Amino acid sequence: MGEGYFKQRNGLYVLDVMGACGLMTGEQFRGLAAAVAELGVPAVKLTTRQTVVLLVPEEKAAALKAAVESLGLRVAPYHNVVRPVMACPGSADLCPRALGNALALGQALQERYTGQEVPKDFKISVAGCPRGCTEPYCADFGVVAAGGETYNVAIGGFGGSSRPRHGELIARRVPRDAVFAILDHVLERYRALAQPREKLGRAVERLGLEAFLPPAQLLRPAEEPDPVLLELKAFLGAPE
Amino acid sequence: MTPTRKAVDVNLGALAEALEKKICAACDYLDAAECRPERCMVAFARKVLAFVLPKGVLDVPGASQLIPATDFKVYVPEDVAAALAETLRQCRECRDNHSPDCVIALTRACLENALTGRRIDYPGSVFLYLARLREQDPRLAELVARELRHGTRPED
Numbered sequence: 001m002g003e004g005y006f007k008q009r010n011g012l013y014v015l016d017v018m019g020a021c022g023l024m025t026g027e028q029f030r031g032l033a034a035a036v037a038e039l040g041v042p043a044v045k046l047t048t049r050q051t052v053v054l055l056v057p058e059e060k061a062a063a064l065k066a067a068v069e070s071l072g073l074r075v076a077p078y079h080n081v082v083r084p085v086m087a088c089p090g091s092a093d094l095c096p097r098a099l100g101n102a103l104a105l106g107q108a109l110q111e112r113y114t115g116q117e118v119p120k121d122f123k124i125s126v127a128g129c130p131r132g133c134t135e136p137y138c139a140d141f142g143v144v145a146a147g148g149e150t151y152n153v154a155i156g157g158f159g160g161s162s163r164p165r166h167g168e169l170i171a172r173r174v175p176r177d178a179v180f181a182i183l184d185h186v187l188e189r190y191r192a193l194a195q196p197r198e199k200l201g202r203a204v205e206r207l208g209l210e211a212f213l214p215p216a217q218l219l220r221p222a223e224e225p226d227p228v229l230l231e232l233k234a235f236l237g238a239p240e
Numbered sequence: 241m242t243p244t245r246k247a248v249d250v251n252l253g254a255l256a257e258a259l260e261k262k263i264c265a266a267c268d269y270l271d272a273a274e275c276r277p278e279r280c281m282v283a284f285a286r287k288v289l290a291f292v293l294p295k296g297v298l299d300v301p302g303a304s305q306l307i308p309a310t311d312f313k314v315y316v317p318e319d320v321a322a323a324l325a326e327t328l329r330q331c332r333e334c335r336d337n338h339s340p341d342c343v344i345a346l347t348r349a350c351l352e353n354a355l356t357g358r359r360i361d362y363p364g365s366v367f368l369y370l371a372r373l374r375e376q377d378p379r380l381a382e383l384v385a386r387e388l389r390h391g392t393r394p395e396d
Contacts (some may be wrong), residue, residue, distance in 0.1 A: 096296055129299075131337045147301030228295075229302040235291045236306065237278065 002079035004051070005061065012042070013061050014053040016078040017068050018114075021106040021126075022050030026118045028071045035067035049123070050086050051076050077115040080197070082122045082187075085110035088133075090128015090145055098128035100145025105176060111141075112180070118187065119194040120205075123158070135159065137166045141183055148225035155186055155212060156201035165201040168209055173221040185214035186228035202232045250298065250330050251286065255347055256289040258326035263319050277344055279310045281350040282323075292343050303353045304340040307350055324348060324380075325387030328366045338364030 004016025019028065028079045036044060036054065051094035056064045067073055076084045087106020090098030125139035136142025138159035144152045150173040157167025171182055189212045194203040204212060261383060263282050269275040277283035292300065327348040339345065349359050360372055374381035
């Protein structure tokens with residue numbers, strides 16, 4: 001496993017820094033700003049995967065990495081690993097369109113899976129509603145909140161390619177725990193079946209979606225309806 | 241008249257008001273013993289709007305399955321057209337992301353059911369909807385279009 005640390009054309013290096021699915025505290029931002037000033041970082045750039053890249057001279061990279069880690073942040077893992085997770089702000093407190101707690105789920109997925117080794121970089125995106133601001137159908141493993149604490153899951157998508165591919169829906173309205181179990185299964189099958197450096201989507205094209213599908217019990221929709229729907233039924237006086 | 245559509249905001253209050261003042265106020269069963277809210281499309285839509293208004297949500301997954309199928313009252317197209325037009329004014333035109341469980345869509349489905357006994361598959365666009373409505377019910381489409389052009393606020 002490598003780290004997000006790359007030489008640029010101008011000889012400087014970038015350090016790819018990950019927060020909690022793009023979420024950082026004011027203290028972390030202030031700490032980064034102080035490090036940027038102290039170490040002469042000439043530019044900071046936000047990435048499509050909700051990370052922050054810092055441009056730095058090679059001789060100061062180690063000091064910058066130490067500063068980053070002292071803030072509770074880390075340099076993103078890179079090269080044939082599960083990459084930092086993208087998640088929208090979907091939650092009960094933030095986006096009014098959210099149908100579920102996408103941000104917390106994304107953070108939990110990132111905590112558990114980021115850095116795990118796989119045949120080719122594996123991207124996870126979590127969206128709080130079907131609008132899909134995080135483009136879940138363009139991810140190797142896309143999750144879309146479907147009401148209550150249930151989620152739809154698509155696999156095999158990717159966008160960064162001359163031949164992009166949309167993910168295929170494999171689970172509807174599964175409970176939160178099942179998302180983790182499905183991901184465990186997909187990763188296990190991916191490691192077992194894919195050729196070296198083969199994207200999951202290409203492996204799906206080559207072997208068929210069935211080769212990656214989890215057992216039926218993991219794909220069973222949640223039996224409990226959306227709590228808001230239950231509340232509405234009670235409000236209407238309708239039978240549950 | 242409320243604005244035809246603004247992507248930034250939805251006025252569910254205007255929708256509830258249109259239902260109350262354009263349809264309920266003209267209903268023969270208003271305040272009568274025969275009024276059966278649990279069987280009434282309009283009462284259902286009003287209750288759903290009352291439920292979501294304080295919550296600030298637009299979508300209740302599964303709610304479209306709760307629309308009552310036991311409303312056999314006769315509705316006046318002109319009254320329903322005014323409320324139908326209000327659903328179009330509030331529509332955010334989500335296109336591909338249209339959800340039948342959106343409370344605006346739910347209200348529109350109730351009104352379609354009340355008047356025609358069937359639902360029109362909503363394409364997520366007011367213009368496309370009017371074209372579709374014109375194919376199925378030219379007179380209602382004309383009434384709705386007229387309301388959109390010249391409609392008045394419910395209290396007028």
